[in-house]
Amino acid sequence: MADTAAKVLSRGAAVSRRRSWAKSRKRVVFTNGVFDLLHRGHVELLEKARSLGDALIVGVNTDASVRRLGKGPERPINKEGDRARVLAALAAVDAVTLFGEDTPAELLSRLKPDVLVKGADYKPDEVAGREHARKVVLIRLTKGYSTTAVVRRLSR
Numbered sequence: 001m002a003d004t005a006a007k008v009l010s011r012g013a014a015v016s017r018r019r020s021w022a023k024s025r026k027r028v029v030f031t032n033g034v035f036d037l038l039h040r041g042h043v044e045l046l047e048k049a050r051s052l053g054d055a056l057i058v059g060v061n062t063d064a065s066v067r068r069l070g071k072g073p074e075r076p077i078n079k080e081g082d083r084a085r086v087l088a089a090l091a092a093v094d095a096v097t098l099f100g101e102d103t104p105a106e107l108l109s110r111l112k113p114d115v116l117v118k119g120a121d122y123k124p125d126e127v128a129g130r131e132h133a134r135k136v137v138l139i140r141l142t143k144g145y146s147t148t149a150v151v152r153r154l155s156r
Contacts, residue, residue, distance in 0.1 A: 007088035007095050008081075014057060014097035015110045021055050030113035030133065032059030032104045034066050035083050036076045041142040043090065048139050049117040050092040058093050059107055060084050062100040069102075103128030 009017060021028050031049045035042055035058075050056040060083055061069070066076040076083065084096045099107045108116065108129030116133035119141045130136045 004089045005085060007093065008084045009095050009097050011097055011099070011107060011110070014095055014107075017095055018057065018111050018113070026055050027053035027114045028111075029053035029056045029115040029117055030059065030104075030108065030111060031056070031117040032061070032099070032107075034061045034069070034071070034076060035087055036066070036071075036078055038083075038086055039146075041146065043092075044142045045117075045119060045139055046087075046090060046092045049115075049137075050094075052115045052117065052137060055094040056092060057095045057097065057111060057113065058087050059097055059099050059104045060087065062098050065100050065102060105129035105132070108132040 018028055029049050029052050031045070033042075046056065046058070060080060061076075063076055063080045066080075069075075078086075080098055084098060087093050088096045097107070101107070105128045109132050112132050114134050116127060116130060116136045118127050118136070118138055120138040121141060122138060124130065124136055124138065127136050127138075
């Protein structure tokens with residue numbers, strides 16, 4: 001059995017891994033998010049993102065950055081380390097790293113992925129860090145799935 005916890009990397013280790021993949025001519029895809037309560041919509045987005053390349057790096061907002069996003073006083077529900085570890089267990093995910101800034105632009109400036117993926121709820125010019133990727137791909141989100149909707153249902 002693989003130790004998927006080893007896929008949770010520091011920023012420096014993620015950059016090193018990216019360089020290693022580049023030397024092997026692997027096409028690296030990046031996406032990011034909070035991934036607070038993992039649901040089908042997340043899984044489908046991650047699988048589609050991974051299908052665009054040879055390796056997928058996922059940037060996860062730290063707890064402090066989630067609070068700054070204004071998703072509500074109860075968010076994040078799960079701590080950053082737990083969210084990263086759950087993502088690392090997914091077959092579609094090759095590496096996970098945290099970022100504490102409001103956007104992943106700084107992380108992207110170091111990773112320089114081949115493909116940057118976001119949900120189609122963004123417009124191309126709204127994607128933070130897009131200038132650091134060779135290509136930006138917007139993926140249609142699975143209708144009816146969002147962590148905010150799950151939290152609302154649970155609070156009723």
